[in-house]
Amino acid sequence: MPTPAKGARLGGSAAHERLMLANLATALFEHKKITTTEHRARRLRPVAEKLITLAKRGDLSARRRVLATLSRKDIVAELFEQTAPKFADRNGGYTRITKVANRKGDNAPMAVIELVLEPVSPKQATVREAEKATERAAKASAPVEAPVADEAPAADAEAPEAEAPAADAAETEAVEAEAPAADAAEAPAAEKAEDKEA
Template identity: 70%
Template sequence: MPTPTKGPRLGGSPTHERMMLNNLAAQLFEHKQIKTTVTKAKRLRPVAERMITNAKKGDLAARRRVLGQISDKSIVHELFTSIAETMAERPGGYTRITKIGPRPGDNAPMAVIELVLEPYSPKQATVKEAEQATAAAAAPAEETPVEAEVVDEAPAEDAAVEADAVEADAETAEESSEAAEEK
């Protein structure tokens, strides 16, 4: 168990602080994000991430450990089924804290702490994708002049066909005007 923090605690006694953080963690897992003070969010982050790490293990001992902290079985079930599956590939950093403006009543600094539910892509995969994209961009660049020549020929043929069509229309118009003059 981690050493209690020195100095003033969030709720007075260490037991009250631990219970408050467990309740905040339960609300975080239920609603996927909560708005609280920056201090509580910073203290909540390791508690919530430890619970998610236990949920990723998925065994009975881990479930009992989390049930010792969160008494609501439906939230624990959601944590072990949906949240743990979402975080399976992520090695850590399951939560994100975003600071927002101060609270109107007492001007306390507020923050939103939320679960990071976006799919995880490791840096190596990102680098490989970037290299593949660069290679793919370079390969069509080599082929583009060939395609450009083909594309250049096609409009020339189309222009010739269009010119013939314009001449045929002009001839048809002349014939119709001559026929109208004869009448």
């Protein structure tokens, strides 16, 4: 059920407001588009969308609930038989409110509320399904990634490895520097060994 609106009612009493919204909904379903004040359009939207959701169900109970709000049987029949099948692929968002210029007499903010009768784009539906699948996969793999959460220490472990080649290069240079010195030291020792053999 929609959240009750805050502030003053549209009419003088709750019954007046309920009947006013029922008349606006009847006009909306009859003409598919109406121009009214912005506040009335915003109050009408949840009422109209709830009626469309009931019409999409299509059973006798839903029809009687819609008839409790809308008094014209011809509009209810049109809603159930012609309008509701157009919303079969759409999950909510059945109406669109567009602001228009203020009313000339009292400068009241006006809006057009209309039914969104365009078919749902299959591309958008596919993209939404793919996004939902990605979110589900991310949630499913989240417990698996928990041990991987220690990526910061792993990154620190990689940093010394990056420094290791530089350190290896320094050690190699030191070994190479020591090698000629060792060769130089070994050369006299080798000569002494040859002299002893001789």
